Amino acid sequence: xxxxxxxxxxxxxxxxxxxxxxxxxxxxxxxxxxxxxxxxxxxxxxxxxxxxxxxxxxxxxxxxxxxxxxxxxxxxxxxxxxxxxxxxxxxxxxxxxxxxxxxxxxxxxxxxxxxxxxxxxxxxxxxxxxxxxxxxxxxxxxxxxxxxxxxxxxxxxxxxxxxxxxxxxxxxxxxxxxxxxxxxxxxxxxxxxxxxxxxxx
Numbered sequence: 080x081x082x083x084x085x086x087x088x089x090x091x092x093x094x095x096x097x098x099x100x101x102x103x104x105x106x107x108x109x110x111x112x113x114x115x116x117x118x119x120x121x122x123x124x125x126x127x128x129x130x131x132x133x134x135x136x137x138x139x140x141x142x143x144x145x146x147x148x149x150x151x152x153x154x155x156x157x158x159x160x161x162x163x164x165x166x167x168x169x170x171x172x173x174x175x176x177x178x179x180x181x182x183x184x185x186x187x188x189x190x191x192x193x194x195x196x197x198x199x200x201x202x203x204x205x206x207x208x209x210x211x212x213x214x215x216x217x218x219x220x221x222x223x224x225x226x227x228x229x230x231x232x233x234x235x236x237x238x239x240x241x242x243x244x245x246x247x248x249x250x251x252x253x254x255x256x257x258x259x260x261x262x263x264x265x266x267x268x269x270x271x272x273x274x275x276x277x278x279x280x
Contacts, residue, residue: 083127084134092128099124136279224252 106113178195185194260271
């Protein structure tokens, strides 16, 4: 039984069961009953199908557990990487403060040299973000397509083109598409359908 489940896919087992069922029906018509060998083989494949289903269920459960573990490990490692990055920044800032407070360019150890060096360009330090004029801010926004379209229609062409060129990402809004399809029946470039998924119980 196990060897049948191992050697055949669920589709192959099902095809064999269909073929055996046809053979059984033919033998019943011809001889009144099927042979013991045919019935035994049919039962073997029925049991093999059950075993195959269990194998698939166990595999899915194992992969779900692995996925969960990998995701949790990824989150844990990401947190550790961020903690390490924060320690790097704090340590560098402490060493730089030491050098600058003593008016030193560098200090040397046996293996490393710590050097205070000017940046290649100026940096900006925000001291009160609320006081900063909007003109000097970069806006990252998530806007529904309908609102975006309405805003563009009210702008002069040149300004609308400038705004359009600032778009970095455009994603389909599944909820808006489903709602429009329910109301109008059709959304160009999209179709609504009820899919299926496998549930392991």
